[in-house]
Amino acid sequence: MPTQQLDQHGCLKHFLTIEGLPRHLLHSIMDQADVLLGRDDQIINKAPLLSGKTVIQIFFEDSTRTRTTFEIAAKNLSANVVNFNVRTSSTSKGEHLLDTLRNLEAMHADLFVVRHPQSGAAHFIAGQVKPHIAVVNAGDGRHAHPTQAMLDMLTIRRHKGDRFPELRVAIVGDILHSRVARSQIHALNILGAAEVRVVAPKTLLPVHVEKLGVHAFNNMEEALQDVDVVMMLRLQKERMEAALLPSERAFYTAYGLTRARLALAKPDAIVMHPGPINRGVEIASDVADGPQSVILHQVSYGVAVRMAVLGLLGKKEKRGSDAC
Amino acid sequence: MPTQQLDQHGCLKHFLTIEGLPRHLLHSIMDQADVLLGRDDQIINKAPLLSGKTVIQIFFEDSTRTRTTFEIAAKNLSANVVNFNVRTSSTSKGEHLLDTLRNLEAMHADLFVVRHPQSGAAHFIAGQVKPHIAVVNAGDGRHAHPTQAMLDMLTIRRHKGDRFPELRVAIVGDILHSRVARSQIHALNILGAAEVRVVAPKTLLPVHVEKLGVHAFNNMEEALQDVDVVMMLRLQKERMEAALLPSERAFYTAYGLTRARLALAKPDAIVMHPGPINRGVEIASDVADGPQSVILHQVSYGVAVRMAVLGLLGKKEKRGSDAC
């Protein structure tokens, strides 16, 4: 059954959300990324899969880091990369978003990497572009950040092996507003994780969060018992201003990942964070830099995962019905 | 007879203005662009004509769209492209323009793509650079925007065939301040168009505009009678502020391209616009998106035309006296 991001053969047309993707596809992306990575997590394989292709990065929201990793990934595949700054373009002078998109696709783009502050923006754009263009969601509102979730899954798989059904994972922080958390939850459930726990004060948990297939905790100590993976989220300062949180200090006291708390998890539990980290706000410095932290591995795998996704999508035009 | 943009063999040294170029050269550029374009107007041919060459985009005036199309065109030809932001450079700190240029050429640039708010800036720069450097005018003041005119001509030729002597063309909008209109008029006359009409209120028409080889109209309905091509211009809001126009509303009432007005043109007339369009200001949405609109084709051809021009200029150093 074809969806907006899968064609009738189950091949990837766009990469918009983790939700609804088959398990084998997630593993296939991770397999591709594994092939690209050598020891020391260095990229050892830079096939010119996107040679002659044009990748336009359309960022409606600033994110130097995400833009940079996509840029490095695309250039590693020999793509021509163009950064389109929406703020200084005609769009900011009142041009309709759709007109901007139509113009960019008319410039012979092959792939759009899109970041947008509104949920659903990437889906909307994918629904509008011509058939030969592939859209990658680099984060849309509170909705999804699927390449982040894929690099997180790869990080787990490379550190824990391919045994998701045995793993307990805790995701800690502002679940309510986090597109990262939403994509992580979908990915972990698709991969069959034994248990996904979400940990936050009630003001930062969605209502009926259990329907996402998770167990909700308000108590950090309880939540960390026996988990294999602790995934911290970045605390957005805006939340404090919106009175959803009393203070950074209070958050750290209740939910900050300290060494003492980490000791409640399994001894070989790994600590993850999508970055940039707020030291002393959601995570203690000695934990972020400690032996269980795999935070920088995540960044390295992020380039490989984005290469894998861009590479798969770059084959869109050519592929027949037999293989993706 | 050599000119500033043609050498003694009639070959292109710079691309500064349409004025004074021979007809065969315009067709030659269009021929090259045709070779690059396949069906669906996609670029099918990306010869590495500028491999190892450095293209510096020197923009004294913001134009994300024009800069992006040149960047894509140059990268399609395998050039190294560097965007030089004049605003954040020493030039903005008081360095003389000529010193900036001398420095950029000393950095082993091969091509300069120049956008400048002052008329004549591109000619001035072309008169100053070393012989091996080619200058492309990406728009200078009210003077010229020659690659825009070439993509417009290609759009006409691909939709109407090579039969300019049979075509009536109306250019509608702020003729007085428009470098686009000026370059279009020169191109259409060189290609031998049957008639070029310019349509605007008197305040937005140059005095003695007929000397450019056009027929002037103040009445939109009259002007559109039996034309094959309608070329709309973008209305600059600054004109309203300068009291040259009463209001957007009044302009649209008198000169906006609506379906009813378009019906006055030939049934197969095409509608063009250099973009970005102001929906409901100079053009109705249903016309911009309608079956006669070729606005997005213009954008696609724009990349091909710029590749053709850059490719011709990139051969500057090597070519002998026999061929361009």
Added chain:
Amino acid sequence: MPTQQLDQHGCLKHFLTIEGLPRHLLHSIMDQADVLLGRDDQIINKAPLLSGKTVIQIFFEDSTRTRTTFEIAAKNLSANVVNFNVRTSSTSKGEHLLDTLRNLEAMHADLFVVRHPQSGAAHFIAGQVKPHIAVVNAGDGRHAHPTQAMLDMLTIRRHKGDRFPELRVAIVGDILHSRVARSQIHALNILGAAEVRVVAPKTLLPVHVEKLGVHAFNNMEEALQDVDVVMMLRLQKERMEAALLPSERAFYTAYGLTRARLALAKPDAIVMHPGPINRGVEIASDVADGPQSVILHQVSYGVAVRMAVLGLLGKKEKRGSDAC
């Protein structure tokens, strides 16, 4: 004896400062740059030495010109170049510098080109990065600007021949705050220049400047007697504001390089300036543009020297113990 920038075989690991480098290494860099340059000072040799490598330019201080020359140099060597704008990144939102660096290196960078307003920043960064990453100092505070000094040395060698022990050089301007002067002085002494003179009002000379191996002058006329090379520095307007200088006018009267003053130097003396020049502040226009000026040659050699340095560092991973 290995240092921070040389390994145990005397090969370049980083390029941070001229101080302490062996003479043969400076000549080796110049030799490489010479190979790249043809007649007319054009780059004739663009070997893909950095193909598949990622160069990240991390600029904590704006410098369009230096960034552009490094970008052109790296692209000439087929590197993937990414400009990381620290001002719009998470670093500006409070992320620790080290976390930013760790993230950038985790993105599979091979070379960092770093510009920073604080002295010692490049050394600090080089001390922190993983072994496979090479750091190039593109200017740090008042400390060093080693590629500028190398292009200056190449300019002297190409114009005067390899006879530094016969040459008298005067460096004129704000010696106290100039990283350019500091690197020039080290380079000239290592290459065995006959005499290095520094010329400035007392407020702009370091205390005990003679310990750097120079002769200090407060009188411009005296200092220029019989010199072979006059190296002017750019006057920073901030110095006037800091009351270290009475006025631009007063500086020009006492230290501006005019034709009359230049006549005191040897008849074939060359005039250099790191750019951008302040015409009529530290140098007369007719001298800057005159027959003895080699200012634009410096810019051209700058690209070649940066290609040479990046090329040497790019071989870091592969090289054995026998050759650099």
